[in-house]
Each structure stands twice: as C-alpha cells, then as structure tokens.
Amino acid sequence: MPPDYFVGVCASFADQKLWRAATLAAQDSGQAIEAYGPVADEATMRLLRPHSPQNPVRLWTLLGGMFGGFAAFAMTIWMSRDWPLVVGGKPIVSWPPFICICFEMTVLFASFACMGSFLAYARLPQLTLPAAYRPEFAVDHFGLFIACAPPEAERWQQQLTAEGAQQVWRIENQPRGRLALPTF
Amino acid sequence: MPLRSEIEPARFTLREVSDEILRPVEAPPSMRYLLGLAFSLLCVAIGVAAWGRQLYIGMGVSGVAWPVMWAMYITCFVFWIGIAHSGTLISAILYLFRAKFRPSFSRASEAMTIFAIATAGLFPILHLGRAWRFYWVFPYPNERRIWVNFRSPLVLDIFAISTYLTVSLIFWYLGMVPDFAELRDRALGWRRTLYGVLSLGWVGSLRQKAPFLKLYILLAGLATPLVLSVHTMVSWDFALSLLPGWHEEIFPPYFVAGAIFSGLAMVLTLVIPLRHFFHFEKHITMDHLEALAKLIILTSSIVAYSYASEYFTAWYSGDTYERTAYFLRAFGHYWKPFWLMSVCNVLVPLLFFFRRVRRSLVGLLVVSILINVGMFLERLVIIVTTLAYSFDPGSWGLWHLTWVEAGIVIGSFGWFMTLFLLFVQFAPSLPMAEVKRDVLEAKDMVATLSAAHLLSEETVHAA
Numbered sequence: 025m026p027p028d029y030f031v032g033v034c035a036s037f038a039d040q041k042l043w044r045a046a047t048l049a050a051q052d053s054g055q056a057i058e059a060y061g062p063v064a065d066e067a068t069m070r071l072l073r074p075h076s077p078q079n080p081v082r083l084w085t086l087l088g089g090m091f092g093g094f095a096a097f098a099m100t101i102w103m104s105r106d107w108p109l110v111v112g113g114k115p116i117v118s119w120p121p122f123i124c125i126c127f128e129m130t131v132l133f134a135s136f137a138c139m140g141s142f143l144a145y146a147r148l149p150q151l152t153l154p155a156a157y158r159p160e161f162a163v164d165h166f167g168l169f170i171a172c173a174p175p176e177a178e179r180w181q182q183q184l185t186a187e188g189a190q191q192v193w194r195i196e197n198q199p200r201g202r203l204a205l206p207t208f
Numbered sequence: 209m210p211l212r213s214e215i216e217p218a219r220f221t222l223r224e225v226s227d228e229i230l231r232p233v234e235a236p237p238s239m240r241y242l243l244g245l246a247f248s249l250l251c252v253a254i255g256v257a258a259w260g261r262q263l264y265i266g267m268g269v270s271g272v273a274w275p276v277m278w279a280m281y282i283t284c285f286v287f288w289i290g291i292a293h294s295g296t297l298i299s300a301i302l303y304l305f306r307a308k309f310r311p312s313f314s315r316a317s318e319a320m321t322i323f324a325i326a327t328a329g330l331f332p333i334l335h336l337g338r339a340w341r342f343y344w345v346f347p348y349p350n351e352r353r354i355w356v357n358f359r360s361p362l363v364l365d366i367f368a369i370s371t372y373l374t375v376s377l378i379f380w381y382l383g384m385v386p387d388f389a390e391l392r393d394r395a396l397g398w399r400r401t402l403y404g405v406l407s408l409g410w411v412g413s414l415r416q417k418a419p420f421l422k423l424y425i426l427l428a429g430l431a432t433p434l435v436l437s438v439h440t441m442v443s444w445d446f447a448l449s450l451l452p453g454w455h456e457e458i459f460p461p462y463f464v465a466g467a468i469f470s471g472l473a474m475v476l477t478l479v480i481p482l483r484h485f486f487h488f489e490k491h492i493t494m495d496h497l498e499a500l501a502k503l504i505i506l507t508s509s510i511v512a513y514s515y516a517s518e519y520f521t522a523w524y525s526g527d528t529y530e531r532t533a534y535f536l537r538a539f540g541h542y543w544k545p546f547w548l549m550s551v552c553n554v555l556v557p558l559l560f561f562f563r564r565v566r567r568s569l570v571g572l573l574v575v576s577i578l579i580n581v582g583m584f585l586e587r588l589v590i591i592v593t594t595l596a597y598s599f600d601p602g603s604w605g606l607w608h609l610t611w612v613e614a615g616i617v618i619g620s621f622g623w624f625m626t627l628f629l630l631f632v633q634f635a636p637s638l639p640m641a642e643v644k645r646d647v648l649e650a651k652d653m654v655a656t657l658s659a660a661h662l663l664s665e666e667t668v669h670a671a
Contacts, residue, residue, distance in 0.1 A: 040648055058413050058414065058415065059413065059414050060411060060412050060413050061412055062222060062386075062390075062412060062640075062641065062644050063641060063644050063645045063648055064386065064412070064417040064420055064421055064641055064645070065645045065648070065649070066421055069414070069417060069418060069421060072414060073414060073418055079418060079419060079422050081419050081422040081423055081426065082422060082426065085426050085430075099347070100358045103347055103355035103356075103358070104355070104358060106353075106355060107353070107354050107355040109357055111357060111359050111360075112359075114359060118358075118359050121358060121359045121364065122358055124364045124367070124368070124437070124441060125358055125363075125364065125367050127433075127437060128364075128367040128368050128371040128434075128437065129367070129371070131371055131375060131430050131433070131434050132371040132374060132375065134426075134430055135374070135375045135378055135427060135430055136378075138378075138423055138426050138427060138430070139378050139382065139423065139427075141419070142382070142419045142420065142422070142423040143408075145418075145419040146415060146416040146419045146420065147415065147416075148408045148409055148410065148416065149408035149409050150408070150409025150411075151409065152409070153409060153411055154411060154413075157411040157413075159390075159393035159394070161411070161412060162386070162389050162390040162393055162411075162412055163222060163223055163226050163390065163393075164221065164222035164223045164226070
C-alpha cells in the first residue's frame with residue numbers, strides 16, 4: 025500500500041452518544057474531521073457544530089426572494105404598459121393584483137436559491153463517494169473520519185478504540201473513489 | 209410525562225426501521241399491487257378515450273354549455289387543488305411545530321400534493337377546446353405582441369399553482385435524498401444506478417447535514433404561506449366575479465379551510481390502505497391516525513361555520529339575487545348534491561367526536577371517503593348552481609353530466625392513483641431519517657426517565 029495514499033483513520037460507532045463524544049474530542053484537538061450518521065437532528069448539529077461558519081443558505085434564500093419579487097414587479101409593470109389593456113376601468117399599472125404575482129415569484133426564486141445554495145454548500149451532486157463512507161453509516165452506525173498523517177494514525181486508532189468505537193480502520197485514497205477531504 | 213407516542217419508537221432498532229420501510233420498495237410487487245395498478249391504468253385509458261372523443265368532436269360532447277360554462281372540469285380542478293393543499297401544509301406546518309406524528313404522514317402527503325397538482329393542472333387544459341394552445345396563458349414574447357392580463361385571477365392562478373408545484377416538488381425530492389442514499393447502498397443493478405443518481409452522492413456527513421437542516425426549515429417556512437396563497441387565488445376565480453353565490457369576502461378562508469379539510473381526509477384515505485398493505489402498523493399507529501381525525505373535526509367545524517355564514521350573509525344582505533341564489537342552491541334542481549354535501553361535510557365528521565370511531569380503521573376510512581365525496585360535491589354545488597341560476601331567470605339553464613365528463617373524472621382518479629402506486633413502489637413511503645431520529649430521541653428519553661424512576665418497569669422493558 026503506497027504511503028502517499030494514506031489520508032486518515034475512520035471509526036464506526038454503534039452508539040450515538042459515544043460517537044458524539046469522540047467527535048467533540050477530535051474537534052477540540054483541532055484535527056480536520058468528518059462525521060457521518062443516519063440521522064440529521066438539530067440537537068447533534070448544535071453540539072457538534074456550535075461555531076460553524078455562517079451558513080450561506082439563509083442569505084441566498086433572502087437574495088433569491090428579493091430578486092424574484094423585484095423581477096415580478098418589473099415584469100408586470102413593463103408588460104402592462106407594453107400592452108395597455110384597460111379592464112373594468114382599472115389603472116394600467118394596478119399594483120394590488122401585481123402583489124400576488126410578486127409574492128409567488130418571491131417564494132419561487134427564494135426556493136430556487138435555497139436549493140442551489142444548499143447543493144453548492146453541501147458540494148452536491150457528487151459522482152463518487154468518500155473513501156471513508158460505509159453503507160452502515162446510512163443505516164445504524166455512526167462514522168468518524170480523522171484526517172491525519174501516517175505517524176499519528178496509531179495514536180488515533182488507539183484513542184478511538186478507547187472511546188468506544190466498534191471498529192477502526194485506516195483510510196487509503198483508493199483509485200476507484202475520491203476522498204472528499206473535509207474543510208471546515 | 210411524555211406522550212405514549214413519544215417513547216413508543218424506543219422499541220425499534222435503526223436497522224429494523226430501515227428494513228421495514230424499505231421492504232415494499234425492495235420486494236417485487238405483489239399481485240394485489242399489480243391488480244391495483246392495472247385498474248388505475250384502465251381508468252386512465254377511459255379518461256384518455258373520453259378526452260380523445262372531446263378533441264375529435266368538440267366541446268359539445270361535454271356538458272359544458274351556456275349558461276353553465278364551468279361545470280365538471282373546473283369542479284375537478286378545484287377539488288384536486290384542494291386535495292393538493294393538505295400535503296405540503298401537513299408536512300411543512302407539522303415540521304415547523306415539531307409535531308411527533310409528522311413522519312407517519314409527511315412523505316405520503318407530500319407525494320399526494322405533487323400528484324394532485326399534476327392531476328388538477330390537466331383540467332384547465334382539458335377545458336380548453338384547443339388544448340394545444342394552453343401555453344397562451346403564460347407571459348411569453350409572441351408575434352402578436354400582446355401580454356397576459358395580470359389583473360385576472362386566472363393568470364394569478366397560473367403563477368400560484370406552478371409555483372406551488374415547483375416548491376412542493378423541491379421540498380419532496382430533497383427530503384427524500386437521504387433515503388435514496390440508503391436505497392443506493394442496498395440496491396443492485398439498474399436500481400443502484402437509479403438511486404445513485406437520485407441520491408446525488410449524499411453520505412450524511414456534517415458538511416451535508418448542516419445546510420440540509422437549514423434548507424428544510426426554510427422550505428417549510430416558504431411553503432406554508434404559499435399553501436394559503438394558492439387556494440386564496442383559486443377562490444378569487446369566483447369571488448372576483450359579480451355573480452350571486454360567488455362574490456363573497458369569505459371565499460378565501462372558506463376555500464383554504466375546505467382544502468385542508470379535504471386534503472386531510474384524502475391523506476387518511478391513502479394512508480390507511482398503505483399502512484395495511486405494507487404493514488406499517490408500528491410506524492403509523494392508531495394514535496397518529498387519531499391525531500389526524502382530531503384535525504378533521506377542527507377543519508370540518510370551520511367549513512360548517514362557513515356554510516352557515518354564507519347563508520346568513522345572503523339573508524342579512526337583503527339582496528334578492530343573493531337570497532334567491534342560496535334558496536335555489538338548497539331547494540332548486542341541484543338539491544340532492546347540496547344536501548349530500550352538507551351531510552358529508554358537516555354531520556359525518558362529527559362521528560370523530562366518538563373515540564371508538566377515531567380509533568377504528570374502518571370508521572376512519574369510511575368517514576374520510578364520505579368527506580372526499582362531500583368536498584367534491586361542494587365544489588360542484590358552488591360552481592354549477594351559481595351559473596345555472598344567475599340574475600335573470602330568462603338566462604337560467606341546467607347542466608347535465610355527460611359520459612365524456614364522467615370518463616374524464618374517472619380518468620383523473622386513475623391518473624392520481626397510478627402515480628401514487630408507482631411512488632410507493634419506487635420510493636420509501638415514510639421518511640426513514642426522521643423515523644430514526646424519533647427512535648434515537650425516544651431511546652434517550654426512556655433512558656433519562658428510567659434513571660429518574662419516572663417510568664414503570666413494564667414500560668422500560670417494552671422500550
């Protein structure tokens with residue numbers, strides 16, 4: 025096994041609490057980590073990522089919504105003036121009904137921006153899965169990957185085992201799959 | 209003390225949850241399923257044949273004729289849009305309120321929303337004599353150099369419904385991505401490729417989950433007012449006209465409440481067979497179904513109040529045309545659908561005040577089907593009676609159902625059922641990731657409560 029390919033160690037936990045504690049300990053040591061699990065719950069996220077970088081999804085959603093709303097106003101006003109059809113004696117630019125279009129377009133573009141920013145921030149779609157990922161992490165196990173240099177691997181393997189990991193193994197960047205290194 | 213439903217999931221292991229929810233997707237379809245699918249496709253064929261005849265001969269073969277120019281097709285349109293409403297509403301609002309019974313219904317009700325909009329969207333097109341020109345309602349640059357009339361509620365409808373479909377689709381699909389990832393890991397052959405593409409490379413890492421949770425709550429927040437706006441705009445199709453029986457301020461909340469009411473009933477109609485045939489009894493419990501029945505009591509009472517309010521307003525206005533319209537609605541040619549509607553929507557849901565009915569599968573199913581019938585008739589009564597009896601008795605005229613219309617209605621139910629049956633065969637009907645989250649939370653709760661000696665020995669043992 026060429027040593028150049030070594031990227032870190034990965035541990036599999038059956039117990040969520042042990043996994044949380046090990047993840048916190050690894051985070052506190054300043055090591056680059058990635059954690060996997062079958063459940064996406066807010067309590068765990070708050071615990072494990074209390075100082076996560078500003079999540080851009082909210083901002084992009086707001087910007088998308090604002091763009092949609094202004095674009096809808098511009099569209100309705102311009103089109104009404106370009107084809108000045110008088111209906112029921114109402115003004116050509118009848119803004120009250122136009123608000124409905126604006127609302128819908130605001131929500132539509134906010135949703136598009138929300139989805140787009142989520143995909144960009146989560147780096148999806150991915151054609152290959154990280155080498156540290158195992159199918160059991162989607163079912164009933166919790167994974168913790170720690171990026172480290174080969175000399176540190178032994179120490180991390182021992183620590184993770186002591187922290188209650190069921191299984192700990194070394195991760196090589198196999199040519200068949202690309203390891204998406206975590207960057208926090 | 210926690211509710212029983214909160215600690216009940218502690219009985220399962222995470223693997224059991226996966227195995228049980230994915231069993232229907234991974235197993236080959238049963239004979240009952242194939243028969244159901246064949247029957248749905250037969251209904252679709254009937255609808256296609258009826259529409260083909262209408263296209264070939266012309267709109268005359270349908271019951272649409274002056275003065276009732278909106279009849280069965282617009283009834284179906286409003287009915288299916290109403291059905292569509294509860295799906296996202298249940299899913300989004302219950303998510304925002306962190307309701308524990310949400311996972312039992314959310315996936316199926318979101319699917320119901322998508323398929324109901326896909327069905328409703330057909331009807332304005334079917335109603336067009338020249339269906340191939342449906343795109344004229346969109347504001348697109350054209351050689352005639354004209355634009356659509358943005359003051360018309362019909363154009364507002366187009367924007368509202370297409371936005372609702374798109375946002376619901378995003379909400380539904382992205383919510384399924386973690387479950388598709390699990391299916392990808394378990395599948396073989398072409399299914400592995402299919403779920404591999406659908407899962408987008410999801411691995412459940414912290415990097416992916418952090419924006420996912422943000423995305424989900426934002427989409428839930430965006431979808432909730434959208435739900436209210438869509439049926440409000442559908443109600444303006446009627447309320448912005450000047451016809452007696454339609455020109456009413458109460459229409460938007462009345463339509464929204466009716467839509468939620470019918471949608472909840474349809475969720476029950478779909479979920480009870482789903483629970484029975486796919487053996488989801490452990491995850492869709494009687495407590496969950498009972499919670500839905502209680503919501504139906506609430507929405508039914510709002511609908512009943514709206515009916516009473518309509519009649520009171522007509523009487524109190526002193527307007528002859530308004531009073532006549534409402535009198536003829538109850539005692540005119542269409543008195544049968546009116547009274548059947550009143551019984552189904554006002555009296556039948558009262559049965560849910562009895563706990564025995566709320567906790568009986570047969571009772572829940574029968575009441576939910578009757579509510580669906582009642583809500584279909586409500587739309588028919590609102591649309592047809594007003595057009596049949598407008599201001600001048602000289603312009604009154606009746607509408608009669610034709611077989612072409614009936615065929616298209618059957619086809620729409622077949623289309624909806626076909627889509628739903630395909631969904632339950634190819635996608636997890638319950639949100640696995642959320643069910644697992646509830647399982648872990650329940651285990652935590654049981655551990656905490658038993659450590660404090662707040663749970664009985666039997667409960668801890670069962671969990």
